[in-house]
Amino acid sequence: MLLRDLIRLSLGSLVDQRMRSFLTVLGIAVGIASVVLLTSIGEGVRRFMLSEFTQFGTNLVSINPGRTTTVGVSGAIINNIRPLSIADEEALRRIAGVIDTIAVVQGNAPVEWEKRSRHTTILGVGPTAAAVFKIDVARGRFLPVDDQRAPRAYVALGSTVATELFRETSPLGKIVRIGGERYRVIGIMESKGQMLGFDLDDAVYIPTVRAMSLFNLDSLMEIDLLYQAGLESRTVADQARRLLSARHGAEDFTITTQEEMLDVLGSVLNIITLSVGGLGAISLLVGGVGILTIMTIAVTERTPEVGLLRAIGAGRGQILLLFIGEAVVLAAIGGLCGLVIGAGGAWLLGALVPSLPTHTPWLFALYAELLAAAIGLLAGVLPARHAAGLDPIEALRAE
Amino acid sequence: MITLAGICREFMVGDERVAALRDVDLTIATGEYIAVMGPSGSGKSTLLNIIGLLDRPDAGTYLLDGEDITGLGDRQQAALRRHKIGFVFQFFHLVPRMTAAENIELPMILAGIDPSERKQRVAATIDAFGIGNRARHRPDQLSGGQRQRVAIARAVIMQPHTLLADEPTGNLDRVSGGEVVEILEDLNSRGLTLITVTHDPDLGKRAGRRIRMVDGRIESDR
Secondary structure (H helix, E strand, C coil): CCHHHHHHHHHHHHHHCHHHHHHHHHHHHHHHHHHHHHHHHHHHHHHHHHHHHHCCCCCEEEEEECCCCCCCCCCCCCCCCCCECHHHHHHHHCCCCEEEEEEEEEEEEEEEECCEEEEEEEEEECCCHHHHCCCCEEEECCCCCCCCCCCCCEEEECHHHHHHHHCCCCCCCCEEEECCEEEEEEEEECCCCEECCEECCCEEEEEHHHHHHHCCCCCECEEEEEECCCCCHHHHHHHHHHHHHHHHCCCCEEEEEHHHHHHHHHHHHHHHHHHHHHHHHHHHHHHHHHHHHHHHHHHHHCHHHHHHHHHCCCCHHHHHHHHHHHHHHHHHHHHHHHHHHHHHHHHHHHHHCCCCCCCCCHHHHHHHHHHHHHHHHHHHHHHHHHHHCCCHHHHHHCC | CEEEEEEEEEEEECCEEEEEEEEEEEEECCCCEEEEECCCCCCHHHHHHHHCCCCCCCEEEEEECCEECCCCCHHHHHHHHHHHEEEECCCCCCCCCCCHHHHHHHHHHHHCCCHHHHHHHHHHHHHHCCCHHHCCCCHHHCCHHHHHHHHHHHHHCCCCCEEEEECCCCCCCHHHHHHHHHHHHHHHHCCCEEEEECCCHHHHHHCCEEEEEECCEEEEEC
């Protein structure tokens, strides 16, 4: 039997039972559409998250004090972690390939202007932080390059803080009180939005050393290194590790490259995409059961036809092939419809709700189509085996 | 050439063994016209099914064209049915969703014959059977006589040498039944072995050789 005849015969019997075939196709189509749509949303979210994450600059290596290791003796006894200091930062800046460093201290304090006060995140950073984190200044300028050890009391406000505190008034040049100390507003930042739940607009930026004294800290919370594009993050990280180990006498700090962070984030997001796709696969399974049901009914209805086919020269294998072919054609049509509906739905969703990012990975779509055909195959095997196993004489007699 | 020797066939009805064929010996030469007659349950249909390779005997040997086919597998038996044997049934057994032409084409599809050749052969056969204006009709749009003609056309499209007809006129009125018999006899006159199972004594009388069966045995063979 030729393949095209097999497909033609399958289509013939499917068209003969239009309504029933349509509903079965619909079942598979809904399954495939949901797989495609959900993975599109998942993939869109993944890409969105990654771009959100990298928008604060790539080529970053961050160093935090302390080291996550398990040692035999309680940490309290040999607590010899040396804090990260401004001197460490200055030393790190001299590593070849490092363009800039930012010493970061973070805390919460009220920011007051006239009668209004707002509790917000205080970020103690260096003058280059705006450039490194890729946050643009809307008005005025960012913290000026000063004597690092005794910088002047300037503050740059995040956009939310600026509007909340000053409303229509221009904050530039005004004096605000942060934790009781007076700071002059020198700039207002562009709105940057949230990242992983942290609102960068609801924050103010002051010089590192001032933040340290404000929060009564004698060490830094983080040092970020910005290195030249094209350099291996590993090389920079290794140099920083050697330098700091020499300065501290031991490796009592943790270095995280952005690549590592992206790897972790990427794998987490991949799992989200997969599990969301898995949800769609459940509806696909239901569609498969639909095919199984309809094929079982078809075999019962067409038992005399099976007998006839056997009499005019069909072997068991051909009967098996005919019914499996029908199930696969049914599933493949459903898969194609589902693909169109799913991809179209994802596109429509992206067009109507621009804030919800969607992206249809075509490889997934191909997998979904193959999956549909495979489900048709599986669902078709059982009824087709039954049909092939029928006794031709009994089958001819059944009416 | 069909040679049956010592053919036995038993069925289980409930928990009782019923012998449908008891030690049947039969030799049929190519081109014969045979009518198998006998009361219901005498084993006529079972004999026909065994000759047509739809059923297997429990004992005995069956030589088709000198070849012992009792031991053949499903696939080889299917191939023999396809190429050497044609079936005509009392209830026509046309596929209801296919047109007359598609029904006639079906055995050639199963045989994997090239579509262009199929088309030619179907067209030629339809003309020969006088159903040219009915080729695109479905079975439910055809009269009983037309349906049986389509079924006969389907049975001979693969040019078998034996045609097995199980009560071919049993579901037809006198006139169309007569037409169908004429077609079958015409095919027989061109060298096709024709074996009919029938209750109709008139039809039986027309055959060159009449086999009467009783209780799974051949009672008379003239």
